[in-house]
Amino acid sequence: MSAINRQPKKPKTTTSKNSLLVVGGVIAIASVLLFAYLMWYVAPQENMERVEVVAVTESGCIAETNDGFAVNIGECQVQPGEYTVAPIDQKLKERAALMNPIN
Structure with a gap:
């Protein structure tokens, strides 16, 4: 035993950041597609x-x-x-x- 108590290093959790980016990206893509559809639907012909x-x-x-x-x-x-x-x-x-x- 040593006099320095070393704590085990925690693995970096990037999964929460990645999942937030994925969810944000899906929401952004869905909103852009909805906006484009609505603009096509209401544009006069x-x-x-x-x-x-x-x-x-x-x-x-x-x-x-x-x-x-x-x-x-x-x-x-x-x-x-x-x-x-x-x-x-x-x-x-x-x-x-x-x-x-x-x-």
């Missing part, structure tokens, strides 16, 4: 369509597309019942169809 103006309101003209969707096309110089060509967001129509299914 506009096509020019011939629509019939149904009403003229303070917030713009309300028009009906050929497939029966009511959309606000903004300011217009058209009377109700007339046809005009306006940019229509196709993704808006897809979301409306998902929210209001027709049997």
Whole structure:
């Protein structure tokens, strides 16, 4: 026996740091993918369509597309019942169809 009491060296525990990095990385990747998907989902995809103006309101003209969707096309110089060509967001129509299914 010696006069110096030597304690056994503890092995370095890097597993807790590594596991935190892995969990943080997975959360970061998941949040970036979710953000990218949401940006793709809400980004407009506009096509020019011939629509019939149904009403003229303070917030713009309300028009009906050929497939029966009511959309606000903004300011217009058209009377109700007339046809005009306006940019229509196709993704808006897809979301409306998902929210209001027709049997």
